[in-house]
Amino acid sequence: MSNQNNDPIRLATAHGRFLGSVVIRGGRVIDPGQGIDAITDIAVRDGFVDSVGIGIDAPPGAQVIDARGLIVTPGFVDLHTHLREPGFEYRETIATGTAAAAAGGFTTVCAMPNTEPAIDTTAVVDFIRDTARRQGSVRVYVIGAITRGRKGKALADLIELATAGVVAYSDDGDCVTDSALMRNALAYSRTTGRPVVQHAEDRALTTGAQMHEGSVSARLGLAGWPRAAEEIIVARDCELAALTGAHLHVAHVSSAGTLDFIRRARSRGVHVTAEVTPHHLTLTDTLVGGHWWSATASLPAYDTSTKVNPPLRETPDSLAMAAGLRDGVIDCIATDHAPHATTDKHCEYQAAASGISNLETALGSVLAVVHAGGLTLVEAIAALTIRPARVFGLASGTLLPGMAGDVTIFDPDREWCVDPTQFRSKGRNTPLAGHILRGQVIQTIVGGEVICDRSA
Amino acid sequence: MRRKDVLDLDDFTPDELREVLETTAAMKEVLARPIRRVPPLRGKTIVNCFYEASTRTRVSFELAAKNLSADVVNITASGSSVEKGETLIDTTRTLQALGADMVIMRHGASGAPYLVARELDASIINAGDGWHAHPTQALLDLFTVQSRLGSIEGRRVAIVGDILHSRVARSATWGFTTLGAQVVLCAPPTLLPIGFADAVSTGLRAKGISTPCPVTMTHDVDEALRDADVVMALRVQRERMDAGLLPSLREYSREWGITRERIAKARFGALVMHPGPMNEGVEISPEVAYGPQSVIEAQVTNGVAVRMAVMYLLAGGRAGPAV
Numbered sequence: 001m002s003n004q005n006n007d008p009i010r011l012a013t014a015h016g017r018f019l020g021s022v023v024i025r026g027g028r029v030i031d032p033g034q035g036i037d038a039i040t041d042i043a044v045r046d047g048f049v050d051s052v053g054i055g056i057d058a059p060p061g062a063q064v065i066d067a068r069g070l071i072v073t074p075g076f077v078d079l080h081t082h083l084r085e086p087g088f089e090y091r092e093t094i095a096t097g098t099a100a101a102a103a104g105g106f107t108t109v110c111a112m113p114n115t116e117p118a119i120d121t122t123a124v125v126d127f128i129r130d131t132a133r134r135q136g137s138v139r140v141y142v143i144g145a146i147t148r149g150r151k152g153k154a155l156a157d158l159i160e161l162a163t164a165g166v167v168a169y170s171d172d173g174d175c176v177t178d179s180a181l182m183r184n185a186l187a188y189s190r191t192t193g194r195p196v197v198q199h200a201e202d203r204a205l206t207t208g209a210q211m212h213e214g215s216v217s218a219r220l221g222l223a224g225w226p227r228a229a230e231e232i233i234v235a236r237d238c239e240l241a242a243l244t245g246a247h248l249h250v251a252h253v254s255s256a257g258t259l260d261f262i263r264r265a266r267s268r269g270v271h272v273t274a275e276v277t278p279h280h281l282t283l284t285d286t287l288v289g290g291h292w293w294s295a296t297a298s299l300p301a302y303d304t305s306t307k308v309n310p311p312l313r314e315t316p317d318s319l320a321m322a323a324g325l326r327d328g329v330i331d332c333i334a335t336d337h338a339p340h341a342t343t344d345k346h347c348e349y350q351a352a353a354s355g356i357s358n359l360e361t362a363l364g365s366v367l368a369v370v371h372a373g374g375l376t377l378v379e380a381i382a383a384l385t386i387r388p389a390r391v392f393g394l395a396s397g398t399l400l401p402g403m404a405g406d407v408t409i410f411d412p413d414r415e416w417c418v419d420p421t422q423f424r425s426k427g428r429n430t431p432l433a434g435h436i437l438r439g440q441v442i443q444t445i446v447g448g449e450v451i452c453d454r455s456a
Numbered sequence: 457m458r459r460k461d462v463l464d465l466d467d468f469t470p471d472e473l474r475e476v477l478e479t480t481a482a483m484k485e486v487l488a489r490p491i492r493r494v495p496p497l498r499g500k501t502i503v504n505c506f507y508e509a510s511t512r513t514r515v516s517f518e519l520a521a522k523n524l525s526a527d528v529v530n531i532t533a534s535g536s537s538v539e540k541g542e543t544l545i546d547t548t549r550t551l552q553a554l555g556a557d558m559v560i561m562r563h564g565a566s567g568a569p570y571l572v573a574r575e576l577d578a579s580i581i582n583a584g585d586g587w588h589a590h591p592t593q594a595l596l597d598l599f600t601v602q603s604r605l606g607s608i609e610g611r612r613v614a615i616v617g618d619i620l621h622s623r624v625a626r627s628a629t630w631g632f633t634t635l636g637a638q639v640v641l642c643a644p645p646t647l648l649p650i651g652f653a654d655a656v657s658t659g660l661r662a663k664g665i666s667t668p669c670p671v672t673m674t675h676d677v678d679e680a681l682r683d684a685d686v687v688m689a690l691r692v693q694r695e696r697m698d699a700g701l702l703p704s705l706r707e708y709s710r711e712w713g714i715t716r717e718r719i720a721k722a723r724f725g726a727l728v729m730h731p732g733p734m735n736e737g738v739e740i741s742p743e744v745a746y747g748p749q750s751v752i753e754a755q756v757t758n759g760v761a762v763r764m765a766v767m768y769l770l771a772g773g774r775a776g777p778a779v
Contacts, residue, residue, distance in 0.1 A: 218649035301567065348563070
C-alpha cells in the first residue's frame with residue numbers, strides 16, 4: 001500500500017464484496033474443524049466453499065492457485081483486535097488494521113470497544129460495520145462494551161448492542177472491578193447468549209505497575225504487576241459465572257495460576273472459555289531488561305515495545321500457556337493486536353502506552369512454539385481457526401462446503417526478518433523487530449478473493 | 457574508561473570500578489590544593505538536567521564540573537519548557553542540537569536516562585532514575601568504604617531502609633558485590649523488592665563473579681547488622697505510610713531505626729553511612745548519625761571527587777595521578 005514497502009506482497013484494498021471464485025490445488029489442507037489433514041484441493045465458488053477433494057473442478061472464472069508444498073487452512077479468526085477507529089485513527093484505522101490482518105493470515109477479526117466514543121450504542125456498531133464493509137480487507141465483527149462508556153459504573157444496553165450485531169461484550173483495557181456489576185453483566189448477558197469478555201486485573205494490586213513483578217522488575221526499579229492481580233479476578237469471575245450460568249471468556253491469560261482456576265470451574269460445568277496471545281506464549285519479562293535477538297538485532301533495556309497489559313511473565317508461565325492450549329483449558333489464540341503511534345511509545349517506560357502490534361507476526365510467533373515442539377501444527381491451526389470461531393459462535397474457521405470461502409495459505413518454514421517499517425498496520429510497536437521468524441503467510445483469501453499475495 | 461555513558465553499575469567490571477576509585481583518589485588530591493581548578497574539561501559544555509528536585513546531587517555535579525573547568529548549564533523541570541509539556545524526547549533533541557558534551561540527568565522515571573542515552577551523542581551520567589539507579593552515589597559509597605577500611609572485598613554491608621523504592625540501595629548493591637563484598641538488604645517485608653537478590657546473583661555470574669550469596673534480604677534488623685562492616689541507613693518517606701506500606705513512622709523507627717544499641721551488633725568500628733537527606737530519629741538516631749563511626753559528611757565530600765573522576769574518565773581521561 002505504501003510505495004516504501006519492499007516486502008513483495010500485493011494487497012487488495014477496499015472492495016468488501018468477497019464473492020470471488022478460486023481453486024487451490026495440491027496444498028496440505030489442515031482443517032481441524034472437519035478433522036481434515038491431507039494433500040487435497042479446495043474450490044471456492046462465488047464467495048463460498050464449494051467442495052474439498054482431489055481433482056475437483058475449478059468453478060467458472062476461478063483463479064487457480066498452486067499450493068504445493070504449502071499449508072492450506074481456514075482463514076484465521078482473531079477474537080481480540082484493537083482497530084482504534086473511531087477516535088484513535090492516528091494509531092490504526094479499520095482500513096489499516098484489516099490490511100494488517102490480511103497480511104497476517106487473519107480473515108476475521110473482532111474489534112474491541114475501547115474506542116472514542118466506546119462501542120456502547122447502535123450508532124457506533126453501525127459505523128464500524130459500515131466502514132469495514134467499505135474499507136475493510138477482511139471480515140470485521142464488533143464487540144460491544146459491557147458498561148456505558150466503559151466506565152465500569154452502569155451496564156450498557158446489552159440487548160440493543162446484540163441486536164445491532166455485537167458478538168460479545170467487553171470493557172477490555174479496563175477490568176470490570178465491581179463484583180456486583182460483573183455479576184449483573186453476566187446475568188443479563190443470558191438474554192442474548194453473548195459471552196462477557198473480562199480483562200482480568202485487580203487494579204488495587206497494579207497501581208503504577210509497568211511490568212511483571214519479579215526479579216526483572218526488582219532489578220529495573222519498575223513497579224510490578226503481580227500474577228495474583230489476574231488470578232483473583234478470574235477466580236471471582238468463575239464463581240460469578242457459576243452463580244449466573246452465563247458464558248465468561250477470559251481475555252489474554254498471562255499467569256500459569258489462572259489456568260488452575262479455569263480448569264476447576266470447567267470441571268464443575270461452568271461455562272468459561274479463555275484465550276492466550278502470541279506474546280504470552282513466546283516472550284518473557286527478561287526482554288524488558290534488554291535482549292539480543294541475534295548478533296545484529298537487539299532490544300535495549302527499558303524498550304517500551306515490551307510494555308503490554310497483562311505483562312510478559314516468566315518461562316513457566318509461557319510453557320503453561322502452550323500446555324493449556326494442548327489440553328484445552330485455553331480455547332484459542334487471540335492477538336490482542338494493540339497498535340500505537342510512535343509518540344505513544346517513544347517516551348519513558350512508565351509514560352508509554354501498553355500493547356503490541358501483533359497481527360502480522362502472530363503466525364510466525366505461534367509457529368515458533370510448533371517448531372520447538374510445544375504444540376503440533378494441527379493444534380496451533382485449530383487454536384487460530386475453529387476454536388476461536390466456536391468461542392464466539394462465529395460462522396467461520398472451517399472449510400465445510402457452504403461456509404464462507406476464507407482461506408489462509410502459508411509456508412511453515414519460510415524465514416523472514418521482522419521489519420516493522422514494512423507493516424500494514426500503523427502500529428510499528430513490536431519487540432520482535434530484527435527477529436527472524438520461521439513461517440510466513442503466502443496468500444490470504446476472503447470470500448474467494450485473494451486479498452494478500454506474497455507468492456510472487 | 458571505554459564507555460559512552462554511566463547509567464548504572466550493573467554493567468561495570470571490577471577493573472572499571474577500581475579505575476574510577478583510583479582516579480577519585482587523584483581528584484581528592486586536586487581538591488586538597490589551594491586552587492582546585494584543573495583544565496581537562498576546558499571548553500566542554502556540561503548540562504545538568506534535573507527533572508526532580510535535588511540540591512546536594514546537583515550542586516555536587518556542578519562543583520565537580522567547574523573544578524574540571526567545564527562550562528555548566530542547569531536545567532530544572534520547573535520553570536523550563538518541561539512545564540509547558542515538552543516531552544523528554546523533545547528536550548533530548550534540543551540538547552543534541554545545542555551541542556552538549558555531557559548530560560547529567562536526574563529523572564523520576566526508572567530507565568529514562570537509557571532512552572536519552574540512545575538518542576544523544578553526548579555522554580549521559582545518571583544522577584538518579586526513579587527507583588532504579590544512582591551510580592555516582594554508589595561510587596562515592598565505595599570510595600568512602602575503601603578509603604576508611606582499606607578494602608571492600610569480603611566486607612559485609614548492611615543496607616537498612618526503604619529498599620523497594622531506593623535507587624541508592626540498588627546501585628550500591630551492584631557496586632559492593634561487584635567488588636566482592638556481601639550485601640544484606642533489610643526492610644519491612646512491604647519495602648523489600650521481591651526477586652532482587654536473584655537478579656543480582658544472575659547478573660554477577662554473567663560478569664564472572666562468583667561470590668557465594670552476594671545478596672541476602674531480611675526483615676530482621678539484628679540479623680542484618682550482625683558482623684556488618686558497614687551499616688547504611690536509607691531515608692524512609694512519610695508517603696510510604698500513606699500508601700499503606702508502613703503502619704507508622706513510629707513503629708518503623710522502633711523496629712528498624714539505626715540506634716546506638718543496634719549498631720553495637722555490628723563489627724567493632726563499623727562505618728555508618730547515609731545518602732541523605734536524613735530523617736533524624738526515624739531511620740537513624742542523631743547520636744549515631746553524628747557519632748564517631750559516622751562517615752556521612754565524608755560521603756558528601758567524596759561525592760565531588762567521584763563525580764570529577766567519572767566526568768574525567770568519560771571525557772577520555774586516563775586513570776592515575778597525572779591530572
